[in-house]
Amino acid sequence: MIAGISIYEILTVTSILFFIGIYGFITRKNLISILMSVELILNASVINFVIINKYLYPDVLQGVFFSIFIIAVAAAETALAIAIIINLYRQIASVEVKDTEIMKY
Amino acid sequence: MEKIIFYILALVIIVFAIASVSSKKMLRSVIYLLFVLIGISGIYFLIDYNFLAAIQLTVYAGGVIVLLIFSVMLVHHIEMELELAKVSKRILVGLASLVGLGVFLTTIYSHEFTVVENTVTTTTKDIGFGLLSYDVGGFILPFELISVLLLAAMIGAIIIAKGTKLTNKKNDTV
Numbered sequence: 001m002i003a004g005i006s007i008y009e010i011l012t013v014t015s016i017l018f019f020i021g022i023y024g025f026i027t028r029k030n031l032i033s034i035l036m037s038v039e040l041i042l043n044a045s046v047i048n049f050v051i052i053n054k055y056l057y058p059d060v061l062q063g064v065f066f067s068i069f070i071i072a073v074a075a076a077e078t079a080l081a082i083a084i085i086i087n088l089y090r091q092i093a094s095v096e097v098k099d100t101e102i103m104k105y
Numbered sequence: 106m107e108k109i110i111f112y113i114l115a116l117v118i119i120v121f122a123i124a125s126v127s128s129k130k131m132l133r134s135v136i137y138l139l140f141v142l143i144g145i146s147g148i149y150f151l152i153d154y155n156f157l158a159a160i161q162l163t164v165y166a167g168g169v170i171v172l173l174i175f176s177v178m179l180v181h182h183i184e185m186e187l188e189l190a191k192v193s194k195r196i197l198v199g200l201a202s203l204v205g206l207g208v209f210l211t212t213i214y215s216h217e218f219t220v221v222e223n224t225v226t227t228t229t230k231d232i233g234f235g236l237l238s239y240d241v242g243g244f245i246l247p248f249e250l251i252s253v254l255l256l257a258a259m260i261g262a263i264i265i266a267k268g269t270k271l272t273n274k275k276n277d278t279v
Contacts, residue, residue: 002151004108007218010148013115015209017122017141019202024126026198027190032131032177036138039169040122043145054152058223061235064157065244068236071164072251076258078169082176083262089180096188 007055011048018044031085031095035078042074111151118144129186131177139170156229 002010021040028034046067053063089095092102118141125137142165149158189195236244 001220001223002107002111005111007220008214009111009115011213012210013118015206015213016119019206019209020119020122020126022205023198023202027195028126029188029190030131032173032180033126033134033187036134036173037126039138039165040125040141043142043165047145047148050149050152050154050157054154055220056218058221058225060242061227061232062242064154064227064232065235065247067157068160068232069247069251071160072255075164075168076255078172079262080258080265082172083266086176086179087265095180 001055001058007051010051014044014047014051017047029097031081031088031097031100034097035081035085039074039078042070046070107151111148114144114147114151117141118148129189131181131185131187132174134187135170135173135177138173139166142166142170153226156227156232 018041021037021044024037024040025034028037049063049067049070053061057063085095088100092099094100121137121140121144125134125141128134128137142161146158146161146166149155149161190198235242236248239245
């Protein structure tokens with residue numbers, strides 16, 4: 001654990017990060033920007049897993065394993081989402097949310 | 106000393122996260138996200154999870170950010186400015202986020218955590234044995250599932266990104 005830092009301060013930082021992600025997720029109008037906001041939200045939750053593991057249950061490693069799985073799923077999700085976005089750009093030449101009306105061709 | 110480093114990291118994370126969701130230039134916003142992710146890996150280094158910090162650096166800073174920059178370069182003109190939401194909507198969403206943050210923080214600060222004082226150092230060996238053990242509490246099954254998921258995601262990404270060409274060829278032959 002970090003000397004002199006309580007768990008409350010770290011959880012405060014991750015909460016702020018989570019809500020910045022929520023804010024970006026709602027206000028952004030671009031598919032890639034929305035994807036980046038999702039990354040912020042996922043990262044905030046990963047830090048929470050790790051911090052709670054380290055501060056409350058230091059003898060087990062479950063939080064670390066779940067963080068690794070979350071990171072792997074997030075990477076897979078990003079790759080798929082980028083593929084979908086590039087394919088969409090080929091179809092309608094735009095990645096703005098308001099232009100995305102058809103999802104089949 | 107660690108305290109000061111943590112505060113600097115927290116400041117970097119929050120400032121660049123805000124910059125990332127409010128910047129008008131797309132590429133700059135991706136680079137700000139890169140700083141946020143590097144700051145997060147710094148926090149992992151601070152709490153002695155070196156393996157996780159290395160994963161964070163390689164997967165996010167090395168993989169996801171490069172993928173995002175690549176797609177931004179493909180899709181946008183480099184000078185193009187993003188369209189922002191209306192001011193009223195931004196204020197409303199900001200207020201709603203602040204209210205949600207308030208709820209989170211009151212819940213967190215009213216809860217008593219039983220913190221265990223420790224200086225346990227987790228080595229990569231422990232993580233590897235935990236991931237690959239068949240015993241109770243081992244993680245071999247999710248580990249294999251994740252590998253299958255990554256393979257499926259890779260194939261799916263290739264199929265989707267090449268979509269039109271493949272379907273056209275099929276239609277031609279039929």
